[in-house]
Amino acid sequence: MITDGFLYLGVLLALAACIVYLTQRRSYRVFRYVPGFVLLYLGAALLNTVGVFGDSESVEATGTAVQDALLPAMILLLLFQCDLRQIIKLGPKLLLTFFVASLGIVVGFVVTYLIFQVWLHPEAHKALGALAGSWTGGSANMVAVQGIVHAPERIFGYVLIVDTVLYSLWLLLMFGSVSFSDRFNRWTRADTTYLDARTGADAEKDGAQKAPIDLASLMALIGGSLFVSALATWLGGQLPELGAVVNSTTWAILFVSVLGLVIASTPLGRTAGSSELAVVMLYVIVGIIASESDFSSLAEAPLYLAAGAVVLLVHLGILAVYARLARVELFSLAVASTANVGGIASAPVVASAFNRQLVPVGVLFALIGSFIGTFTGLTTVQILSAL
Template identity: 40%
Template sequence: MIQNGFSFIAFLILFAGIVVWLENKYEDQGIFKYVPALVIIYFVAMLMSTFNVWEMTESVSGARSAVKSAILPAMIFLMLLRADLRDIFKLGPRLLGTFAASSISIIIGFIISFMIFKDFLAENAALTFGALAGSWSGGTQNMVAVQQALGLKEAGMGYTLLIDSIDYSTWIMFLLALVPIAHKFNEWTNADTSKVDELNEKLNVKNDEIRDVIKFPDMMILLGIGFGLSALAMFAADFLPQNAVLTNTTWTILLVTIAGVIGAMTPLGKIPGSPEISNVLLYTLIALIAANANFAELTQAPIYIISGFVILAIHGIILTTIAKIFKLDLFTCGIASLANIGGVASAPVLAAAYSQSLVPVAILMALLGVILGSGIGISLATILQMI
């Protein structure tokens, strides 16, 4: 049994590293073909916690809290360094409008689903849905940010990841299955795809200008600025007004989000390595969150999974209706949906299923979700608490 704080942190990072390495080596085989490493890390760490592989001594608990608090804002800042608003605005009103419609339809889905199932869900369901909304508006990093900002306990996070894994996996398979019939959908909506093709050519030229090789100075400056801004944001948050929603953690997240958006429009945004380093922090953070969870607390899993499918069904119906009214193509609708629900990790996969050249469009739309996701999740949780 692990009782030392440093040993606890070292073990979790080693465990997360092994899972990521195995996923990279066997990504098309076994469990990794169906379940992402992030989910495996969470639930295996949760399993180890359930069987007391470590004891939450003062040393372990203190190390977990300190490391978790430190790497969260740094992760968000580094993740946002590729979210250049100037490029995102180039997507144009049609693509941005579809993304907004997708986000709104997801929010509506959350509210309706919560109203239907709230009597069957746990007391903290509003916070669980808020964390899930963070993920389904931006990505896993937003889900973690919302969870920390709202103070959602680990059991609630387990439900969030369960829905995010099962329902999201089903949704992405559904969207990929629609690709071969895109032309029929486009005929049904009378869509015109010329604008998307033109934008994609311009974005490809810019992306080719970013250096591919990550060098030692790149990693040092990114880590230094990331953690330096984390400390500064935590310090500044102490002087800002706080309440049940706007806590110290919430202010810290909002401050680093603003810093990341601004940093993306400076030379910092062109330094290679920020996505990779932020992923290291994200996977470590997921393991740390799961380390205090327990499977015995997951007693209402089926109803949460069903509620997630209701959210997706409402989202799909609304988005399809909008596509018909505004003559949108299936690529635009699918990417807008997955940029929200799947984020940066999976929106490019769907784009590549249409054409490899369309990947930059998907990435930009997903990055917009990264910027907005935390705010959407926190706001939705606040709304649901009032229902």
């Protein structure tokens, strides 16, 4: 049993390193369907379930300190690529489609909570809000919401399973939608001429100009992000708490989110290695959260899977109605939905299935989600708690 905080952190980092190596260097079929974050969650939770991690002040203090330090730094680095100038180029109709997709997710959670509330855990609204953060942003937004609202670890484990299973099925559906896109577009009477491939070419050029990762860029990113994290945490502690959601962590996340958007529009936003370092931090945070979970009460997981399915069905219905009324083509709907539910890893892939020149549209959609996902998740928590 591990009761030393440093050894505990070392085991989590070693486990994360093994998983990243296998997913990046080995082409096992399972890695196509199960993300590395989920494998890390399952592995760390299993270690805790069998008693490898013991209850001790050292372990708890180490996990809390590292998570609190890395969370704002991770959000800051993830937003370095979110250039508002490129997002504005998408045009009002594409942007509206993305926000309708996000709204459909939130409405789906409200409808689902009203249906399933009687059977759910009293604090399930917190975990569902974290899932809403993931389904309107990404995994980083999920852990950010979790870090603010402190959903029970057991319930959070359920929604992570929901996130993995339903995301995989949703991705298959979005890929399959390519085959009937022409018929769908005729049904909605959509005009596809407003999709400007030149926006994609501009974004691809920007991406190609990034310098290679070197020691100077790594030190600047590590030192700068951790300093901003410390400063944001201190500032958050000086500001008043407003209700159950707006606390010191919320203020810190808001501060780094705004700063990240500002930096993204400057040359600093193109510093090499920002996304890679952010993913490293995300692995550490997910490992810490998972190490506080166990598999002793998985009997409730099917209930949360059913709830997640209802969310996506409501989301799909809203998109269908919107497409018919606004005459929107399937490409925009599929990529906007994938950017919400799947995030940066899957939205460009689905976009490429429709048209390779429009891949950056998927990237920009996902980047919008990476900014709004945390706040959408927190809003969902507030709405569900009021119900």
